[in-house]
Amino acid sequence: MRVIFLLLFFITCTMAQSFLEDELRNAWQDKDINSLQLFLANEVRIFLSESGGNYSRSKAQTVLQEYFEQVEIVAFQYNKRKIKKGVIVANYAYRKNKQTFRTLLYFFTSYNVWNKVNLITSIREIPQDSKKIEKQTSKDDIGKSKEQLIDKYDDPQVMKSDMWEYTQTLSMGCHNVLYITKYTFKDNKVIKVDEQEISPGCEAEAGIW
Incomplete structure (x- = not known):
């Protein structure tokens, strides 16, 4: 019975992974970047407020932009290497549940995404006067x-x-x-x-x- 359960669990995870990757590609093709940023900005605001602060949407957007400037995951642009499963799940989560920012934080910390520069992509909405992103020091x-x-x-x-x-x-x-x-x-x-x-x-x- 346990073997059957594990087999079903594996099949389910594999199918879900394929579905998430398809959704990720669709989001990139649709260039649905603005809606993603706005949604996550609201999630950041909720997250920071529940952590004891009282932040406006603009403040949350600023905080979010700082994260994007470091990791630049939001544009969904595929690198030649395979994007990590955790990042796919985190990106996909913004459309499906209200725990998005917590999900992102979880995967950022557990997969140490901050140091994995091969995940960096481009954000098209970065203002001209915003600070430049520093490349990984080699x-x-x-x-x-x-x-x-x-x-x-x-x-x-x-x-x-x-x-x-x-x-x-x-x-x-x-x-x-x-x-x-x-x-x-x-x-x-x-x-x-x-x-x-x-x-x-x-x-x-x-x-x-």
Whole structure:
């Protein structure tokens, strides 16, 4: 009986995961970013108020923007790597239940999303004068082991060779900047880091937005 229950549970989770991924893709295709931000801003306001503060919607929006500037999950743009299940669930939750912000906080902390820059995407509504998002510092990785890089970037591909390439896209107001970081290992430790920055500029991306 227990085996049957576990099997059914596994099948249910697998189907739910596929459904969540479809919903995530649909949300990105619909570019339903504004409604997501507004909904979560209200959730932030409720969360902060229940924590003992009395925050307005604008204050909540400011708090939310700070989170978005660090993680930039809200745009739903897929990276080449697989997006974490927890982030998919957290993103999807905003449409389905009123515990959204708590869900987001839970996954941010339990999956340590703050340090997983490969999840970063672009937020199209970032004001021109807002502070720029700082890219993940890679020079500090020199001397670190492959295991430490896996903890930082959550990519098991690190272990497969003595060369590893990592990309991240950061929003810089009117355009995105692509950073390519190439790591060289010796004895499973980082001995060299090469960085390349590709910026198309505002005019080049104007047609995309």
